[in-house]
Amino acid sequence: MKTDIILAGVGGQGILSLAAVIGEAALADGLYMKQAEVHGMSQRGGDVQSHLRISDRPVASDLIPLGQADLIISLEPMEALRYLPYLQKDGWVVTHSEPFENIPNYPEISEVMKVYETLPHKVILNVEQIAKELGTPRSGNIVLLGAASLYLPIDFSKLENGIRRIFGKKGEDVVAMNLKALQAGKKIGNRTIFT
Amino acid sequence: MKKQLLLGDEAIAQAAIDAGLSGVYSYPGTPSTEITEYIQSSSLARERKIVSRWCSNEKTAVETALGMSYAGKRVISCMKHVGLNVAADAFMNTAMSGVNGGMIIVSADDPSMHSSQNEQDNRVYGNFALLPVFEPSNQQEAYDMVYEGFELSERWGYPILLRITTRMAHSRSGVQTREVQPQNPMHIDSNEPSRYILLPVNARRRYKALLAKQDEFRMASENSTYNRLFLEHRAPLGIVACGIAFNYLQENYPDGFKHPVLKISQYPLPKKQLMQLADSCEAILVLEDGFPVVEEQLKGYLGLGLNVRGRLDGSLPRDGELTPDNVRKALGMEVVSPFSAPAILVNRPPALCAGCGHRDVYQALNDVLKEYPGAQVFSDIGCYTLGALPPFRAIHSCIDMGASITMAKGAAEAGVFPSIAVIGDSTFTHSGMTGLLDCVNANANVLIIISDNETTGMTGGQDSAATGRIHAICQGIGVEPGHLHGIVPLKKNYEEMKAIIRKEIDYPGVSVIVPCRECIQTHARKVKLNRR
Numbered sequence: 132m133k134t135d136i137i138l139a140g141v142g143g144q145g146i147l148s149l150a151a152v153i154g155e156a157a158l159a160d161g162l163y164m165k166q167a168e169v170h171g172m173s174q175r176g177g178d179v180q181s182h183l184r185i186s187d188r189p190v191a192s193d194l195i196p197l198g199q200a201d202l203i204i205s206l207e208p209m210e211a212l213r214y215l216p217y218l219q220k221d222g223w224v225v226t227h228s229e230p231f232e233n234i235p236n237y238p239e240i241s242e243v244m245k246v247y248e249t250l251p252h253k254v255i256l257n258v259e260q261i262a263k264e265l266g267t268p269r270s271g272n273i274v275l276l277g278a279a280s281l282y283l284p285i286d287f288s289k290l291e292n293g294i295r296r297i298f299g300k301k302g303e304d305v306v307a308m309n310l311k312a313l314q315a316g317k318k319i320g321n322r323t324i325f326t
Numbered sequence: 327m328k329k330q331l332l333l334g335d336e337a338i339a340q341a342a343i344d345a346g347l348s349g350v351y352s353y354p355g356t357p358s359t360e361i362t363e364y365i366q367s368s369s370l371a372r373e374r375k376i377v378s379r380w381c382s383n384e385k386t387a388v389e390t391a392l393g394m395s396y397a398g399k400r401v402i403s404c405m406k407h408v409g410l411n412v413a414a415d416a417f418m419n420t421a422m423s424g425v426n427g428g429m430i431i432v433s434a435d436d437p438s439m440h441s442s443q444n445e446q447d448n449r450v451y452g453n454f455a456l457l458p459v460f461e462p463s464n465q466q467e468a469y470d471m472v473y474e475g476f477e478l479s480e481r482w483g484y485p486i487l488l489r490i491t492t493r494m495a496h497s498r499s500g501v502q503t504r505e506v507q508p509q510n511p512m513h514i515d516s517n518e519p520s521r522y523i524l525l526p527v528n529a530r531r532r533y534k535a536l537l538a539k540q541d542e543f544r545m546a547s548e549n550s551t552y553n554r555l556f557l558e559h560r561a562p563l564g565i566v567a568c569g570i571a572f573n574y575l576q577e578n579y580p581d582g583f584k585h586p587v588l589k590i591s592q593y594p595l596p597k598k599q600l601m602q603l604a605d606s607c608e609a610i611l612v613l614e615d616g617f618p619v620v621e622e623q624l625k626g627y628l629g630l631g632l633n634v635r636g637r638l639d640g641s642l643p644r645d646g647e648l649t650p651d652n653v654r655k656a657l658g659m660e661v662v663s664p665f666s667a668p669a670i671l672v673n674r675p676p677a678l679c680a681g682c683g684h685r686d687v688y689q690a691l692n693d694v695l696k697e698y699p700g701a702q703v704f705s706d707i708g709c710y711t712l713g714a715l716p717p718f719r720a721i722h723s724c725i726d727m728g729a730s731i732t733m734a735k736g737a738a739e740a741g742v743f744p745s746i747a748v749i750g751d752s753t754f755t756h757s758g759m760t761g762l763l764d765c766v767n768a769n770a771n772v773l774i775i776i777s778d779n780e781t782t783g784m785t786g787g788q789d790s791a792a793t794g795r796i797h798a799i800c801q802g803i804g805v806e807p808g809h810l811h812g813i814v815p816l817k818k819n820y821e822e823m824k825a826i827i828r829k830e831i832d833y834p835g836v837s838v839i840v841p842c843r844e845c846i847q848t849h850a851r852k853v854k855l856n857r858r
Binding site: 141142154155158163164165166167168169175176177178190191192193194195196197198209210212213215216217218219220233234235236237238242243246250 | 329331333440493494496497498499500570573574576577580649650651654661662663664665666667668670671672673674675676677678679709712716
């Protein structure tokens with residue numbers, strides 16, 4: 132068993148904490164993992180990505196080879212498309228639907244969505260909207276993780292534990308808020324696939 | 327012990343703490359910063375009173391580390407690759423003096439220049455200084471090398487260079503930690519005390535000693551468990567894989583290598599195993615992240631010996647980091663990518679944060695400089711380098727730490743008017759102060775803007791050695807009080823800022839303006855902490 136995941140977004144959206152939750156969960160599940168992150172200059176409003184590799188055998192490369200990612204999880208619709216060359220033919224893209232427009236030449240969103248129409252496997256959700264409705268407006272990234280959890284080789288309860296460990300320092304209510312967001316994301320992810 | 331999920335940087339930090347570290351001396355720089363930050367936030371490090379304050383620059387860091395080693399304690403000094411240029415004088419000469427307490431210098435190189443101005447490969451510094459270099463292939467090796475490295479350094483009496491690259495520094499994996507060792511007591515080495523006095527008479531003796539040590543270093547590489555020769559599969563092409571290149575090689579042979587392979591993670595090169603590899607095949611492909619260091623050594627300048635492939639013959643790209651994909655191509659295998667990047671994609675370059683004080687400084691400066699068509703703005707390394715990008719396009723240079731002030735001086739002396747420097751607070755105390763003294767001594771016609779955000783911003787907000795001291799430093803260096811101004815870079819102060827800039831451009835001498843407003847990122851973090 133091996134799952135290769137690209138996490139994508141814009142600096143400051145919460146991609147790295149999302150990666151950290153999955154990483155903690157995988158390690159707790161006794162799995163091998165490697166997760167390459169981007170720090171430094173690229174965090175300031177630039178594109179951010181993380182390569183996350185989970186396996187029941189030791190993982191060699193820190194980077195995912197082209198054409199091998201099983202999953203792209205993205206907090207921004209155009210950013211997900213940047214990593215399409217990494218996606219394998221049966222891979223899924225799970226993305227937030229709303230563009231993050233901090234550049235003057237962002238393409239028309241309709242053009243972005245046209246690319247999605249050509250992809251065989253995708254889940255497109257407005258996770259910010261869902262998070263707002265939950266009363267936890269800052270946990271859109273964890274809603275997205277909940278939706279993507281259906282494609283992860285990790286027990287849902289392990290993800291919940293991952294959230295407890297990663298957000299534990301920030302207090303009980305932050306943990307509770309994120310657990311709620313994870314649950315909601317899972318529910319909606321389910322509905323998206325089966326309807 | 328339990329496996330911990332650690333970045334390569336964090337594995338190095340944890341290993342140092344566990345191995346009985348007494349001090350870490352560093353200057354922030356991507357991708358090395360997290361090593362020192364991890365030690366700063368470690369409760370075990372606090373308990374053990376490990377010294378972990380940031381230094382003014384990499385040179386002061388390595389020198390301070392040498393002082394701690396002199397006093398018998400274990401010490402580590404961490405920097406990005408270009409930081410070792412700043413520390414090179416100290417580094418090269420620690421190889422002459424040698425050390426007492428175990429000393430490890432970490433160079434975090436950045437091939438592909440994710441956050442850097444060049445992609446120099448600091449294994450070259452290892453060869454240059456004639457010191458052993460370690461290059462881990464994974465996070466566990468990084469941990470083990472540092473854990474064992476202090477003892478090796480003490481046994482050899484020399485510092486060790488640990489070279490990592492971005493993908494090792496910033497990739498996380500499970501790491502098995504080991505038993506925590508006691509710290510060294512303070513002890514001054516009474517054996518050959520003159521070795522620290524590098525007068526020619528001593529230096530000549532020390533250089534002979536260093537040269538004599540080379541065989542021991544090489545034999546250590548040949549006997550190292552980090553260097554491994556795999557001769558199970560015979561093939562005409564043998565492969566040398568250095569550091570993390572070994573992972574990319576393994577990735578492409580999930581069921582075992584089809585070639586003879588030599589993994590190298592400890593230098594100087596293991597000659598014995600290289601001879602064995604060369605004897606077993608007709609050609610050697612060298613996989614190494616960074617410069618073709620090993621490739622050049624094996625090939626020789628005239629290329630008359632071994633048939634060596636790698637970055638120099640086009641088997642791999644000459645520049646940029648290795649990936650599993652370019653390694654795959656070099657191995658003659660196909661890379662298949664079912665989806666391609668769509669044409670609508672546009673780049674998303676990093677930008678100054680909304681609300682950042684540097685923005686207000688550039689806005690005011692740009693407005694004034696419309697009146698001075700000959701203006702040249704020399705800038706420096708930091709967040710404010712992003713002022714080069716639209717919408718500001720406000721600067722004309724960014725070379726190395728501190729070069730803004732000295733370049734502005736040189737340009738002014740060549741006739742540029744107005745010649746302006748824009749430098750950050752931390753960069754100013756890192757390497758700008760000496761340049762300012764040059765300006766004052768020459769009464770150069772320059773305007774120096776020290777854009778002070780009270781932190782080292784680009785690397786994530788580490789303490790700046792300059793905080794609260796810039797005015798006193800400038801006065802002490804000799805800037806005339808009438809031409810040293812402070813201002814808060816806010817919209818409401820635009821007109822005042824512009825008036826000061828205009829006035830000081832017109833003053834024929836050294837002027838310093840210090841726009842000061844805290845970085846909005848560190849400010850937000852403090853507000854959050856206080857709320858809790």
